[in-house]
Amino acid sequence: MNKQNNIETFHISTYGCQMNLADSSTLVSTLITRGYRRVKEEDQADLLIFNTCSIREKAEQRVYGRLGEVYKYKQKNPNLKIAVVGCMAQRMGDELIRKVPHVDYVLGTDRLFELPDVIEGLEGTSSVMTAFGHENMDFITPVKETPFSGFITISRGCDNFCSYCIVPFVRGKVQSHSVDYILESVRKLVDEGVVEITLLGQNVNSYKYEDTDFSRLLELVAQNTDIQRIRFMTSHPMDISRRLVDVIGAEEKVMPHIHLPVQSGSNRVLKDMGRFYTIDQYHKMIDYIRLKNDYISLSTDIIVGYPSETGEEFEMTLDVVRKVRYDTAFMFKYSSRPGTRSAEFTDSVPEDEKSDRLIRLIKLQQSIGYEQNQREIGQIKYSLVEGFSKRSKDKLRARTEGNKTVLIPVTEKIEPGQFVPIKINAADAFTLHGEIVEVS
Ligand code: 5AD
Numbered sequence: 001m002n003k004q005n006n007i008e009t010f011h012i013s014t015y016g017c018q019m020n021l022a023d024s025s026t027l028v029s030t031l032i033t034r035g036y037r038r039v040k041e042e043d044q045a046d047l048l049i050f051n052t053c054s055i056r057e058k059a060e061q062r063v064y065g066r067l068g069e070v071y072k073y074k075q076k077n078p079n080l081k082i083a084v085v086g087c088m089a090q091r092m093g094d095e096l097i098r099k100v101p102h103v104d105y106v107l108g109t110d111r112l113f114e115l116p117d118v119i120e121g122l123e124g125t126s127s128v129m130t131a132f133g134h135e136n137m138d139f140i141t142p143v144k145e146t147p148f149s150g151f152i153t154i155s156r157g158c159d160n161f162c163s164y165c166i167v168p169f170v171r172g173k174v175q176s177h178s179v180d181y182i183l184e185s186v187r188k189l190v191d192e193g194v195v196e197i198t199l200l201g202q203n204v205n206s207y208k209y210e211d212t213d214f215s216r217l218l219e220l221v222a223q224n225t226d227i228q229r230i231r232f233m234t235s236h237p238m239d240i241s242r243r244l245v246d247v248i249g250a251e252e253k254v255m256p257h258i259h260l261p262v263q264s265g266s267n268r269v270l271k272d273m274g275r276f277y278t279i280d281q282y283h284k285m286i287d288y289i290r291l292k293n294d295y296i297s298l299s300t301d302i303i304v305g306y307p308s309e310t311g312e313e314f315e316m317t318l319d320v321v322r323k324v325r326y327d328t329a330f331m332f333k334y335s336s337r338p339g340t341r342s343a344e345f346t347d348s349v350p351e352d353e354k355s356d357r358l359i360r361l362i363k364l365q366q367s368i369g370y371e372q373n374q375r376e377i378g379q380i381k382y383s384l385v386e387g388f389s390k391r392s393k394d395k396l397r398a399r400t401e402g403n404k405t406v407l408i409p410v411t412e413k414i415e416p417g418q419f420v421p422i423k424i425n426a427a428d429a430f431t432l433h434g435e436i437v438e439v440s
């Protein structure tokens, strides 16, 4: 036990994107190295950590709800400390403690790795820290997410300032990690048994370190490390290059999946959002991606009910979905975020209209996702076994090259972390079903 702070154990809850998951894993590893023990139950912990997300109001409300619930533990154990870290901490700063006085520490997106120093009261630390900026971020050590897969953040922050988005405010200016750092991180994870990595950035296509852009980085990781599979996200349609598409086609280790958020099907809305592409340009890129790849899985993000989005503009979004035929989509109702450009506009689409649009969009995407998945029936997909199905212990869950979940019957011979050839026998809108086959 750390004598100064009476903290022996901690519990962490993570909200939001994969970048937060990656940050939480690194924070967990740092805390363990410093002698703290992770526990599974909140009521066993001396320190409760919430790594938070601000992307939509709902994400923040969820954290407020949880903070209210954990007050009871503090009443039982006055030594219990509560730390809110990440995006919401960055956005709210001191105000968070004013709103929720039982929160002890608030550490923003660039300061959360200092949590061990803060709880030990080291010189130069304080309970609220939200300053941006590290000369060099390469001190952040990626750690694996599972025994065989890992995330590596290649760039932090975003300079795009899409009108609706809080990310540039809470994650700060874009900073790319050095090529050496990324290669060394991949090699370190490979040495620890990792076979698949995901390179993460708000906009990976804007990655730039000295002369290396993202497509070159992908080649370097593929050619100069022993990693077996490489994934990446998120690609911005404004910055995705034909060369990147060529590299995906040419490098076997780079998986055939692109997440390319379209956000809206209306050029007027896209312009207002500050996305810097037209739907025509978007379709041209999709055509090129399909031309260069016999098989490619496509996913997207879409916002419905953006301020002033008309019914006709929403129909244009449905048209894009029909035309592109995404494998999966993440679909959201617009949520006004304080401080963003679009928060100045009236949130003009009524809530029930937003809900109607979202339901129509989800229904359409589900039927297309179902049809896309039917096309995989009969094919053999080399998939990474990840563990048991979340619903049944009779099935193993694996991930295809195209990032789809495939369920197979449990067999004794197969362990998580193995690649196996799976013949797809059936499919629904979200999941494939198959069996392991021998391949000559
Ligand atoms: N409201 C709704 N969805 C949003 N996103 C980002 N900001 C907002 C917002 N204010 C969505 C975008 C983005 C994804 C990560 O979250 O679709 O691509």
Ligand code: SF4
Pocket (backbone or CB within 6 Å): 158, 159, 160, 161, 162, 165, 166, 167, 168, 202, 203, 236
């Ligand atoms: Fe937000 Fe746009 Fe940056 Fe994505 S590219 S994080 S949507 S500002």
